[in-house]
Amino acid sequence: MNDKANYSLPDEQGHFGIFGGIYVAETLIPALDELRVEFEKAIADPEFMAEYRNELKHYVGRPSPIYHAKRWSEELGGAQIYLKREDLNHTGAHKVNNTIGQALLARRMGKKRVIAETGAGQHGVASATVAARYGMECVVYMGAEDVARQAPNVFRIKLLGATVVPVESGSKTLKDAMNEAMRDWVTNIDSTYYIIGTAAGPHPYPKLVREFQKIIGEECKTQIVEMIGRQPDAVIACVGGGSNAIGMFYPYIEVEGVRIIGVEAGGDGVETGRHAAPLTSNAKPGVLHGQRSFLMQDENGLIVETHSISAGLDYPGVGPEHSYLKDIGRAEYVAINDDEALAAFHDLCKYEGIIPALESSHALAQAAKMAKTMNKDEVLLVCLSGRGDKDIPTVAKMSGIQL
Amino acid sequence: MSRIQSTLEALKASGRKALIPFITAGDPQPDATVAAMHALVAGGADIVELGVPFSDPMADGPVIQRASERALAHGMTLTRVLAMVAEFRKTDSKTPVVLMGYANPVEAMGYEAFAEAARAAGVDGVLTVDLPPEEAEACAAALKAQGIDLIFLLAPTTTEDRVAHVARLASGYVYYVSLKGVTGAANLDVTSVADKLATLRQHLSIPIGVGFGIRDAATAQQVAGIADAVVIGSRLVQEMEAGAAGLNDRLTTFLTGVRQAMDQA
Ligand SMILES: Cc1ncc(COP(=O)(O)O)c(C=O)c1O
Numbered sequence: 316m317n318d319k320a321n322y323s324l325p326d327e328q329g330h331f332g333i334f335g336g337i338y339v340a341e342t343l344i345p346a347l348d349e350l351r352v353e354f355e356k357a358i359a360d361p362e363f364m365a366e367y368r369n370e371l372k373h374y375v376g377r378p379s380p381i382y383h384a385k386r387w388s389e390e391l392g393g394a395q396i397y398l399k400r401e402d403l404n405h406t407g408a409h410k411v412n413n414t415i416g417q418a419l420l421a422r423r424m425g426k427k428r429v430i431a432e433t434g435a436g437q438h439g440v441a442s443a444t445v446a447a448r449y450g451m452e453c454v455v456y457m458g459a460e461d462v463a464r465q466a467p468n469v470f471r472i473k474l475l476g477a478t479v480v481p482v483e484s485g486s487k488t489l490k491d492a493m494n495e496a497m498r499d500w501v502t503n504i505d506s507t508y509y510i511i512g513t514a515a516g517p518h519p520y521p522k523l524v525r526e527f528q529k530i531i532g533e534e535c536k537t538q539i540v541e542m543i544g545r546q547p548d549a550v551i552a553c554v555g556g557g558s559n560a561i562g563m564f565y566p567y568i569e570v571e572g573v574r575i576i577g578v579e580a581g582g583d584g585v586e587t588g589r590h591a592a593p594l595t596s597n598a599k600p601g602v603l604h605g606q607r608s609f610l611m612q613d614e615n616g617l618i619v620e621t622h623s624i625s626a627g628l629d630y631p632g633v634g635p636e637h638s639y640l641k642d643i644g645r646a647e648y649v650a651i652n653d654d655e656a657l658a659a660f661h662d663l664c665k666y667e668g669i670i671p672a673l674e675s676s677h678a679l680a681q682a683a684k685m686a687k688t689m690n691k692d693e694v695l696l697v698c699l700s701g702r703g704d705k706d707i708p709t710v711a712k713m714s715g716i717q718l
Numbered sequence: 719m720s721r722i723q724s725t726l727e728a729l730k731a732s733g734r735k736a737l738i739p740f741i742t743a744g745d746p747q748p749d750a751t752v753a754a755m756h757a758l759v760a761g762g763a764d765i766v767e768l769g770v771p772f773s774d775p776m777a778d779g780p781v782i783q784r785a786s787e788r789a790l791a792h793g794m795t796l797t798r799v800l801a802m803v804a805e806f807r808k809t810d811s812k813t814p815v816v817l818m819g820y821a822n823p824v825e826a827m828g829y830e831a832f833a834e835a836a837r838a839a840g841v842d843g844v845l846t847v848d849l850p851p852e853e854a855e856a857c858a859a860a861l862k863a864q865g866i867d868l869i870f871l872l873a874p875t876t877t878e879d880r881v882a883h884v885a886r887l888a889s890g891y892v893y894y895v896s897l898k899g900v901t902g903a904a905n906l907d908v909t910s911v912a913d914k915l916a917t918l919r920q921h922l923s924i925p926i927g928v929g930f931g932i933r934d935a936a937t938a939q940q941v942a943g944i945a946d947a948v949v950i951g952s953r954l955v956q957e958m959e960a961g962a963a964g965l966n967d968r969l970t971t972f973l974t975g976v977r978q979a980m981d982q983a
Contacts, residue, residue, distance in 0.1 A: 328852060336852070336853050337850060337852050337853060338821055338848045338849060338850070338853055339848055339850065340776070340777045340847050340848055340850075340871060340873075340895075341850055341870070341871040341872060341873040341875075341876060341895065342871075342873035342874070342875050342895060342898055342899075343875075344850055344852075344875075344876075344880065345875040345876065345877055345880070346875065484783055484787075485773065485774065485787075490774060491774075494774050494775070494776045497776045497777075498776065498777075498778075498779070498900045501777070501898060501899060501900060502898060502899040502900065502903065503898075504875060504898050505898075599826070600825075601822045601825055601826065602820075602821040602822045602825050602848065602849075603774060603822060604774075604776070605848070607825075610822070612822065612826060614826065615795040615796060615797065615823060615826060616796065616822040616823035616824070616825060616826025616827065617772065617773040617790065617795075617822075617823065618773040618774050618822070
């Protein structure tokens with residue numbers, strides 16, 4: 316916890332302590348080097364950053380508001396819950412903050428074709444959207460199982476002119492989509508820019524995605540003070556690969572007295588083994604998708620299949636910076652089970668008239684759990700990372716309703 | 719001198735090029751592997767590359783992905799792969815064996831424990847696809863302490879200063895990936911490979927093997943004309959995919975044809 320005031324990670328090679336790094340096949344290394352150099356130049360270039368911010372303002376609709384979920388807080392009877400409304404962004408989630416940044420970078424690098432992996436389909440939609448906006452070809456890899464459970468987003472991606480490639484290998488979910496996107500990239504490395512959708516992958520991606528998502532926490536830092544005159548007691552976000560969470564958390568690392576809480580997918584319960592919570596379940600560090608981080612694996616180092624009601628959290632790994640923040644004790648990580656997330660989903664619909672994404676519902680459920688044990692003058696700030704329209708078929712099915 | 723080095727030097731002295739077949743351990747089923755390795759040697763293999771199956775083979779095309787899935791369905795693990803090498807060693811103490819796979823199974827076992835077990839089993843070289851020189855120092859030291867060669871990949875995209883970096887850590891041979899892509903991709907372009915090898919040789923004193931996209935005797939012969947070793951993978955794995963019936967004969971026959979063509983290069 317000592318060095319959080321002058322926190323300046325990752326280092327040159329992309330390490331956050333023992334985590335992060337560049338664990339990829341040789342063919343990709345020069346491309347990652349080029350990306351790192353171009354990215355560092357871009358974020359130091361006022362013109363580039365001005366264009367990025369302008370797009371966020373006029374195309375995405377930033378800043379997104381903070382909303383006091385007063386009725387729900389009253390119902391819970393404890394701390395006040397405030398929501399950072401990333402669900403109100405164009406395309407309905409935080410993902411677009413990152414895809415705008417990366418698409419502008421791709422354009423700057425002269426790449427005309429972009430590829431992306433997607434789980435819930437939100438990153439696929441956000442990638443297809445910016446590809447349309449900037450006139451690029453876009454191919455989205457999506458696990459075949461996710462194609463089935465996120466049908467509305469599959470259609471949205473196609474409407475936006477992108478191609479969806481269902482991935483049939485392995486567990487047919489997000490990790491397999493990422494494998495397939497890497498295979499595409501290595502094959503089309505000269506023409507193609509790979510827009511990774513979360514704060515994971517080989518260096519520089521974890522840093523790059525953080526830099527394009529930290530707008531969430533930066534806005535919060537001023538907005539919440541305008542509303543309540545101080546910083547919150549805790550910030551809370553769901554963690555799949557960890558992009559909305561790191562966007563929310565990063566500006567708060569240096570703020571004393573603000574607890575940082577990441578919420579993983581507990582699935583059927585961490586104790587059942589059917590979950591997607593590498594940090595909460597104390598998984599060993601391992602190497603997957605270009606990085607070293609805590610990783611769900613068996614004793615032979617094979618990656619195990621994960622489970623979550625929410626496709627966007629259904630991933631065996633986590634971005635390396637979260638592993639580091641856990642290790643140094645600056646952030647806490649907990650898991651919320653499917654049924655708890657679903658209950659929070661319904662609560663937000665009922666008490667606030669907001670349909671949250673199932674991913675975000677995990678963060679909401681954790682806030683509800685904590686709020687009940689806290690005083691009424693305490694404040695929890697939750698990243699409502701996305702809206703739940705895409706999840707309506709899943710929720711209907713869970714409730715035994717045929718749409 | 720390592721078994722890989724002495725094998726490659728003996729070949730060089732006799733003016734021949736090394737033939738390095740690749741199969742995935744445990745494919746199509748675990749009891750087929752050791753016999754298949756012997757069949758490859760009978761067909762003229764100088765070094766055998768044994769794939770360690772992994773759940774997420776990011777650098778592999780569909781053929782080797784399916785091989786991994788078949789092997790894993792039979793419960794293959796790194797420990798069992800090492801047992802297969804030990805079994806092979808009982809009747810072949812001469813042919814070098816190189817394990818090729820991904821970092822995480824090795825990480826899970828621990829570099830030192832892996833290096834010791836690999837040496838005890840009779841492994842001569844290790845190629846870890848997703849462990850580039852930037853991240854390989856610790857693993858390289860553990861392997862070196864056990865006298866095991868660490869084989870690195872070089873690619874069409876590799877820059878000259880990276881070659882120098884690889885040259886400092888690599889031993890045995892380096893593996894030049896002939897094309898931008900995954901295993902089992904299209905055919906390689908011999909002229910561009912020859913150009914790149916000329917550049918690589920300015921920085922490397924160890925032999926260079928070429929793989930990815932070599933599917934027949936004619937291509938193997940052309941590559942043997944420019945490289946020190948020829949690696950054939952997906953084409954052989956397709957034989958495994960065709961099933962266990964007559965497998966060893968098919969492997970030997972195919973490789974014999976390649977061997978003859980290469981020796982005429
Ligand atoms: C709304 C929403 N929240 C969260 C996530 C999880 O991703 P991350 O952990 O990168 O924020 C997703 C991923 O699809 C998502 O769609």
